[in-house]
Amino acid sequence: MTNESNISNNTLSKTLTIARPDDWHVHLRDGAVLKNTVADISRYFGRAIVMPNLVPPVTDAALAESYYQRIMAAAPSAHFKPLMVLYLTDNTSAQDIIEAKESGIVYAAKLYPAGATTNSSSGVTDVANLTDVFAAMQSVGMPLLIHGEVTAADIDIFDREQVFIDTILQPLVANYPNLKIVLEHITTKNAVDFVKAAGDNVGATITVHHLLFNRNHMLVGGIRPHYFCLPILKRNTHQQALIEAATSGDKKFFLGTDSAPHAQHAKESACGCAGVYSAHAAIELYAEVFEQENALDKLEAFASLNGANFYQLPVSTDKITLVKKAWLVPATMTFGDDVVVPVRADEDILWQVEG
Ligand SMILES: NC(=O)N[C@@H](CC(=O)O)C(=O)O
Numbered sequence: 639m640t641n642e643s644n645i646s647n648n649t650l651s652k653t654l655t656i657a658r659p660d661d662w663h664v665h666l667r668d669g670a671v672l673k674n675t676v677a678d679i680s681r682y683f684g685r686a687i688v689m690p691n692l693v694p695p696v697t698d699a700a701l702a703e704s705y706y707q708r709i710m711a712a713a714p715s716a717h718f719k720p721l722m723v724l725y726l727t728d729n730t731s732a733q734d735i736i737e738a739k740e741s742g743i744v745y746a747a748k749l750y751p752a753g754a755t756t757n758s759s760s761g762v763t764d765v766a767n768l769t770d771v772f773a774a775m776q777s778v779g780m781p782l783l784i785h786g787e788v789t790a791a792d793i794d795i796f797d798r799e800q801v802f803i804d805t806i807l808q809p810l811v812a813n814y815p816n817l818k819i820v821l822e823h824i825t826t827k828n829a830v831d832f833v834k835a836a837g838d839n840v841g842a843t844i845t846v847h848h849l850l851f852n853r854n855h856m857l858v859g860g861i862r863p864h865y866f867c868l869p870i871l872k873r874n875t876h877q878q879a880l881i882e883a884a885t886s887g888d889k890k891f892f893l894g895t896d897s898a899p900h901a902q903h904a905k906e907s908a909c910g911c912a913g914v915y916s917a918h919a920a921i922e923l924y925a926e927v928f929e930q931e932n933a934l935d936k937l938e939a940f941a942s943l944n945g946a947n948f949y950q951l952p953v954s955t956d957k958i959t960l961v962k963k964a965w966l967v968p969a970t971m972t973f974g975d976d977v978v979v980p981v982r983a984d985e986d987i988l989w990q991v992e993g
């Protein structure tokens with residue numbers, strides 16, 4: 639467990655040692671970029687929940703198995719283990735869930751409301767289609783991961799998470815009281831409050847960009863496409879609620895970067911893609927936020943303990959050490975044939991990971 643003794647503040651440099659962290663929500667993509675995303679994510683993360691929104695999506699155990707093999711072929715660090723996820727569609731069956739569980743490599747299934755986000759067109763049109771699937775997940779103990787936004791055209795984009803919670807999540811939680819649910823990449827105070835009030839079977843991931851930024855960063859002084867992600871950045875009062883939740887140590891909140899690379903040209907476009915790349919410096923950026931809040935002693939709970947406990951997986955016995963030493967993030971990164979603009983491009987980050 640972290641205590642003050644793990645934070646050392648000598649005259650040379652401040653350091654922080656924590657159990658090896660995990661990333662409970664990441665997009666590694668596929669093909670040529672895999673060697674780059676896998677190198678970044680496995681630098682110090684021990685495990686990562688690998689999002690299944692490929693084209694075509696990872697809808698069954700066989701597809702998860704071949705994607706797993708491609709990730710391993712991209713040569714992650716030896717300490718790294720990808721945790722695969724099934725992409726739910728209107729046609730997913732209870733049998734698909736049972737086979738995924740039996741595969742031993744699938745740790746969760748993901749609900750994308752159809753049309754809610756990047757590569758979600760094969761997603762679920764109505765959760766009523768998945769009654770048997772949720773029942774099977776509840777009985778085999780497989781967590782349901784949710785992109786929690788409604789898609790109706792008349793619902794304002796800034797309200798889509800809250801309306802999802804009120805109209806879809808609330809009844810889902812009531813109907814499946816033992817189903818483990820992770821509300822992914824939460825962006826509102828409403829989500830924080832909902833998760834806190836729910837039972838221990840409900841948790842949430844929080845990205846570092848939703849801690850660092852609010853919608854002013856994206857829209858004041860010009861439209862900045864590299865801040866555009868889904869769910870969209872909200873006003874600063876919501877950002878503040880997320881910061882409080884993440885830095886509180888509350889076991890329901892854990893690290894999920896939602897690092898989601900898109901090519902520079904696809905973001906700097908008349909119709910730019912949603913997604914922020916943060917895997918080059920994830921724990922380093924979270925450390926900035928926690929330090930700002932005087933809560934470095936809570937970083938280990940958020941990054942290394944709470945998620946593992948929620949998924950009922952062992953906490954890593956390895957340690958990593960962060961050192962407070964500024965470094966300059968490159969303006970761009972080359973990923974296969976593409977160029978990606980990472981978070982903090984061409985600016986300093988205050989922390990680095992030793993080794
Ligand atoms: N978060 C995003 O803005 N984008 C993600 C999809 C997702 O997690 O919703 C992506 O795959 O690009």
Ligand SMILES: [Zn+2]
Pocket residue numbers: 755785822823868869
């Ligand atoms: Zn999402």
Ligand SMILES: [Zn+2]
Pocket residue numbers: 663664665689823896898
């Ligand atoms: Zn995501």
